[in-house]
Amino acid sequence: MSELCEEGGRLYATALRAGRIARADVEPAPCLTEFALLHPDPDDSDWLCPVSPAVALARQLNPLEHEIAERRRWATELADAFEPFMNLSTQIGSTSDSVTVLEGGERINAALNLAASQCQTEMLTVQPSDRMSERALLLGMERDRPLIERGVRIRTLYQHTARYSPEKLAYAAHLPDGKAEYRTIDELVERLIICDETVAFIPTRDDQQVALEMRHPGLVRYLIKVFEFMWNRSVPLSAGAPYEAASDGITDIQHSIAKLLVEGHVDEAIARRLGMNVRTCRAHIAKLATALGSGSRAQLGYLIAQSGILKQEN
Structure with missing residues (x-):
């Protein structure tokens, strides 16, 4: 439906005050016809008479009220149709609601930033080696520094190859000593981020564009045990290169x-x-x-x- 234009409103007011208006005068305002605000003067075809505002408003509101009534009826029918299933959903809600699929880097980063802002005790991260861009480095710094300032402990696992990555070494050097711990291990399978014992994030695709946000206590506890298993077998980043040859000549x-x-x-x-x-x-x-x-x-x-x-x- 069109809106009543400014010129149409002025002409309608003129017609109401005068009791009629010349047909030629309303040609610049076709909205008057669309809103049915004027009708032909029965005594003179060159003139138009205004419809009472109360009648005109009722004509416009009636279809809207009918549509609203139909939508309310439809909403009631939907509620009635789904009501038998509501009790059934509570039996699976505690599991399905605790795992959220995040698609797209922007949405994943927003969820990570929210979890980091709510983290109070410790953040655990597993970061398989890749080419860390300057932008990714800055994003990590922006996320981690407020955590450290709040007293949150950060523990991060890299692969041994991180010892030869200037980006990762610079990243670790920028954070205060004793506030964050970095270790390396020979093999990592996938990325993992855990905040406190509340929420964990894992990717589901190699391109890192789809991730799972998990808040189920059992799943989070299991992933913490996986992290601790790897952490206990890792080497502090400051401990020197782990590639020295053994007695058999094999590193x-x-x-x-x-x-x-x-x-x-x-x-x-x-x-x-x-x-x-x-x-x-x-x-x-x-x-x-x-x-x-x-x-x-x-x-x-x-x-x-x-x-x-x-x-x-x-």
Whole structure:
């Protein structure tokens, strides 16, 4: 429905005051006809007479009131239709309502920022290695610094390759000593963020554009135990490089690669899990093959199994 234009309102007021208005005068205001505010003068076709405002308003309101009544009736019918299922939903609500799917970087970051602002005790994070952009670094600083200022403890797990990442080393150096702890481990599977014992976030896609926000106490407690398991097997970031060769000439990282090779992982998957690029991974595999005297990929797997280095790692 069109709105009554300013010119139409002025002409309608003129017609009400005079009792009629010339038909030619209302041509610039077609809204008067759309609102049926004028009707032909029965005594002179060149003139129009105004409809009473009360009658005109009633004509406009009646369809709206009818539509409102129909929508109310429809709402009542919907409520009646879903009422039998409401009691059933309470049986699953405690689980389904505690897991929220977040899609899109903006929505994920908004949820993370809200959880961080509400965090009071400790934030646990697992951050598999990737190329941390300057923007991501700044976002992390903006999120973490207020936590530290509130006395919240932060513990973060990286892969060993983070020791050679200028971005991650700079990130750790910017936060006050003793307020945040950083450790590294040879292998991480996926990203994880936990605030207190209240909420946890995990991604569901490799592009990090879909995540789960979990507030179910049992799920959060389980993920905390997973984090603590990895934390107890990790090395402080300040403890020095973990890649020094053992007595058998094989470094810790090559032991990790050997384990994944025996499990059947391809080079790309090994590199992703250990937080390194594929070229570096293949260079370590070549050194491992040289150390064991392997001439082929198939033979390398056999020699790894026969050498006993995996038993030594355990």
